Amino acid sequence: MKAVVMAGGEGTRLRPMTANQPKPMLPIINRPIMEHVLRLLKRHGFTETVVTVQFLAALIRNYFGDGDELGMTLHYATEEVPLGTAGSVKNAADRLRDERFLVISGDALTDIDLTDMLRFHRENRALVTIGLKRVPNPLEFGIIIVDEDGRIQRFLEKPTWGQVFSDTVNTGIYIMEPSVLDEIAPGQPVDWSAEVFPKLLDRGSRLFGYVAEGYWEDVGTHESYLKAHADVLEGKVKVDFDAFELAPGVWAAEGASVDPEAVLKGPLYIGGYAKVEAGAELREYTVLGSNAVVKEGAFLHRAVVSDNVYVGPAAHLRGCVIGKNTDVMTGARIEENAVVGDECVIEAEAYVSSGVKIYPFKTIEAGTVVNTSVIWESRGQRSLFGPRGVSGLVNVEITPELCVRLAGAYATTLRKGDTVVTSRDVSRAARALKRAVISALNSSAINVIDLEAAALPVARFHTSREHVKGGVALRTTPGDPQSVDIVFMDEAGADLSQAAQRKLERVFSRQEYRRAFPGEIAELTFPARTVDTYTRELLRCVDMSGVKDAEMKVVVDCAGGTASLVLPSLLGRAGVDVLTVNGRLDDASPTETLAERRRDLQRLAELVASSRAAFGVRFDPVGERISLVDELGRLISEERALLVVLDLVAAERRGGRVALPVTTTRVAEMVCRFHGVQVDWTATSLDTLTRAARHPDTVFAGDGRGGFIVPEFAPTLDGPAVFLRLLGLVARTRLSLSQIDARIPEARLLKRTVPTPWAHKGTVMRSVVEAAEDRSLDTTDGVRIVEDDGSWALVLPDPAEAVTHLWAESHDMDTAQALLERWAAVVERAAGAP
Numbered sequence: 001m002k003a004v005v006m007a008g009g010e011g012t013r014l015r016p017m018t019a020n021q022p023k024p025m026l027p028i029i030n031r032p033i034m035e036h037v038l039r040l041l042k043r044h045g046f047t048e049t050v051v052t053v054q055f056l057a058a059l060i061r062n063y064f065g066d067g068d069e070l071g072m073t074l075h076y077a078t079e080e081v082p083l084g085t086a087g088s089v090k091n092a093a094d095r096l097r098d099e100r101f102l103v104i105s106g107d108a109l110t111d112i113d114l115t116d117m118l119r120f121h122r123e124n125r126a127l128v129t130i131g132l133k134r135v136p137n138p139l140e141f142g143i144i145i146v147d148e149d150g151r152i153q154r155f156l157e158k159p160t161w162g163q164v165f166s167d168t169v170n171t172g173i174y175i176m177e178p179s180v181l182d183e184i185a186p187g188q189p190v191d192w193s194a195e196v197f198p199k200l201l202d203r204g205s206r207l208f209g210y211v212a213e214g215y216w217e218d219v220g221t222h223e224s225y226l227k228a229h230a231d232v233l234e235g236k237v238k239v240d241f242d243a244f245e246l247a248p249g250v251w252a253a254e255g256a257s258v259d260p261e262a263v264l265k266g267p268l269y270i271g272g273y274a275k276v277e278a279g280a281e282l283r284e285y286t287v288l289g290s291n292a293v294v295k296e297g298a299f300l301h302r303a304v305v306s307d308n309v310y311v312g313p314a315a316h317l318r319g320c321v322i323g324k325n326t327d328v329m330t331g332a333r334i335e336e337n338a339v340v341g342d343e344c345v346i347e348a349e350a351y352v353s354s355g356v357k358i359y360p361f362k363t364i365e366a367g368t369v370v371n372t373s374v375i376w377e378s379r380g381q382r383s384l385f386g387p388r389g390v391s392g393l394v395n396v397e398i399t400p401e402l403c404v405r406l407a408g409a410y411a412t413t414l415r416k417g418d419t420v421v422t423s424r425d426v427s428r429a430a431r432a433l434k435r436a437v438i439s440a441l442n443s444s445a446i447n448v449i450d451l452e453a454a455a456l457p458v459a460r461f462h463t464s465r466e467h468v469k470g471g472v473a474l475r476t477t478p479g480d481p482q483s484v485d486i487v488f489m490d491e492a493g494a495d496l497s498q499a500a501q502r503k504l505e506r507v508f509s510r511q512e513y514r515r516a517f518p519g520e521i522a523e524l525t526f527p528a529r530t531v532d533t534y535t536r537e538l539l540r541c542v543d544m545s546g547v548k549d550a551e552m553k554v555v556v557d558c559a560g561g562t563a564s565l566v567l568p569s570l571l572g573r574a575g576v577d578v579l580t581v582n583g584r585l586d587d588a589s590p591t592e593t594l595a596e597r598r599r600d601l602q603r604l605a606e607l608v609a610s611s612r613a614a615f616g617v618r619f620d621p622v623g624e625r626i627s628l629v630d631e632l633g634r635l636i637s638e639e640r641a642l643l644v645v646l647d648l649v650a651a652e653r654r655g656g657r658v659a660l661p662v663t664t665t666r667v668a669e670m671v672c673r674f675h676g677v678q679v680d681w682t683a684t685s686l687d688t689l690t691r692a693a694r695h696p697d698t699v700f701a702g703d704g705r706g707g708f709i710v711p712e713f714a715p716t717l718d719g720p721a722v723f724l725r726l727l728g729l730v731a732r733t734r735l736s737l738s739q740i741d742a743r744i745p746e747a748r749l750l751k752r753t754v755p756t757p758w759a760h761k762g763t764v765m766r767s768v769v770e771a772a773e774d775r776s777l778d779t780t781d782g783v784r785i786v787e788d789d790g791s792w793a794l795v796l797p798d799p800a801e802a803v804t805h806l807w808a809e810s811h812d813m814d815t816a817q818a819l820l821e822r823w824a825a826v827v828e829r830a831a832g833a834p
Helices: 033-043 057-064 084-090 114-121 180-184 192-203 224-232 398-414 428-443 456-463 496-510 530-542 567-574 593-613 638-653 667-674 687-693 717-735 737-742 759-772 813-830
Strands: 002-007 050-053 072-076 100-105 109-111 128-134 141-146 151-155 168-176 209-210 216-218 245-247 250-252 268-270 300-301 317-319 390-393 417-423 447-453 470-476 484-490 553-557 577-581 615-618 626-629 657-661 677-681 698-702 749-755 776-778 781-784 792-798 803-809
Touching: 002 084, 033 050, 033 057, 033 100, 050 057, 050 084, 050 781, 057 072, 084 192, 084 781, 100 567, 109 168, 109 776, 114 128, 128 141, 128 192, 128 428, 141 209, 151 192, 151 209, 151 456, 151 687, 151 759, 168 216, 168 615, 168 749, 180 192, 192 209, 224 268, 224 717, 250 417, 398 428, 398 470, 398 484, 398 496, 417 428, 417 456, 428 470, 428 484, 447 456, 456 470, 456 484, 456 530, 456 717, 470 698, 530 567, 530 717, 553 593, 567 577, 567 717, 593 615, 615 638, 615 717, 626 638, 638 657, 638 667, 638 698, 638 717, 638 737, 657 687, 667 677, 677 687, 749 813, 759 781, 759 792, 803 813
Parallel strands: 002 050, 002 100, 050 072, 128 209, 250 268, 300 317, 417 447, 417 470, 553 577, 553 615, 657 677, 657 698
Antiparallel strands: 100 168, 109 216, 128 168, 141 151, 141 168, 245 250, 390 484, 470 484, 615 626, 749 803, 776 781, 781 792, 792 803
């Protein structure tokens, strides 16, 4: 005996869950509803089945195939246009003429005893037997009255409460004799309950109703979808799901990883290879899909989370549904009855209100409160590039697939046969992702020189060599071991300009990747003595006179990063006594938290003081930025370090230009003026700073965040280069860092960040300009408002996050604070803050 599974429904009431998949493919405990139906059929001996498909039919055919994996034989009957419940079965009539058959919906969860229903049909010699179920609310179903023998007396489709005459409803499960097919006109939309059954009833045909005792739930709404999961977890319905019981009511599939410090309160289900970290809390009726990740501090209750979903730290999900491949970032909250579609990004601190529907492929920006459904607009889709290149969570936002596409887009902006340098930091993630980058570059006819693990300044140096046209470096995001940055470089070794970034983004978004012909696949080479070449050229360019005579001792902290690959060769030739700490590669800790950084800087300060060193320097893990400790063992802040090094350079050069971002304290201008040096104020982006550093008269540049440029060597940030330069300057001036710091005036610069929705950023900047009235304005980057007494405030929208940054500086802290408060109020009003 054959069965017919009706799987052509769109499931419009379930959107956005069904916006890009048919309703029978919606997962219940990580298996499509239709798979549960097919497994029920198999348990009752129905091994040959016809599946009627229409909406997104290919997805169903591709998933189930010929049914061999289920031990069944599946045939497909495709409707060109919707034919209704009866018309779709008529469309499959060629396979149903031989014997009675069973019809069942592919989008209802049930464990009804089909064998007993077939017995009932045979004993009553019925033409049609309709499966019935008693439900508390029959308004959404067709209700049916049967007599004491089970013979149907009356039909009514979807009544009002005033029309309700029974709680016995049609389940959409039928057993039929093949002659019923003759009652259906071919090629036309026809419905069983509204047309065929009433006609047969009027004719006196033998129509019977089988009142089933098992479970049945029509998964037609979001509420019923959540209820179906809860019923499975409570054991109210018999379905197959491969899992073992970790604790009472806590089910985990194969490969699931649950930290013992996670809080689990069943019943709940954790899918295959999902990961639940320490401190996460999963409460009743939560379902995690395969490969889902729940980070520390996250809270989930009655949440159904699909495959490949990332739930960030401190995220809060309650009574909601999250679609496949969606990222819920740090601190986001999604409330009851909200539905988030596939491949969305809910950014940090976003709040999705109860009942909101977010359709697939949308981005909800950080800090946004979403009270209405998001169907068409994307709500602040961020650009590909951020302040550190392309950044994101490893294997969540930055995947091997993304790396291949990005590298392919980058290669397309170059010529076939060009050469690119690749490098990475010590992390395993960067190592794995770099392989994907190299593969894409070679496949796009780009030769690759791979430096393997290398300090970022070394990679920039080799990228700037004559025959190289660009570079790609992968590094762990500073302070976030879960994330990675992909840094794209131009032929000078600097970060790509804004124009080059936009060009790469256009290629990436259009997917216009160039591929090489088989004979054009490019080469991968591993050069020798890359560090020696770098150090030799660095020592040639930087003035080290007086260092050996000064007999200085310094303490150097390599932070367990790639700077440790450079410094032994460099310091051996510099002629200085060095105490080195953390001078090894630590792939288990490729970056550092703020607490770890403070701890190591404190240790460095103690070593400098106890060893009576001239100063101490700590490199970041990629050797690009430095932190300074003076000879007294006191940490010099990043802002003061910029002024100290600037004072040393300007005092020695007595002329030229220095490049500084507009956010730098104007004390820098006083230092430069004293030494006869001119300041070029630049935008805050790194590419504009490096571009200014290429000017032939530029003698120094710094970003105020530990990054320094030594223009005589390279126009890019370089930790070892500024360290060597600092050695020479201190040796020749015979002044300690504390003495230099003491002669520089104190800066009175304050900063604040104000949350600003993307949609309001333009309004904010217009409001700032209007509020400035007749004050002097500087628009180098953002809007800088200058008061008559020289005090100033800078309002700068963040290019990658939904915030606006403010700086204010004055001759005293009270005035600076008042200035900051005034302009923060302007920004908050324009941003719509309550």
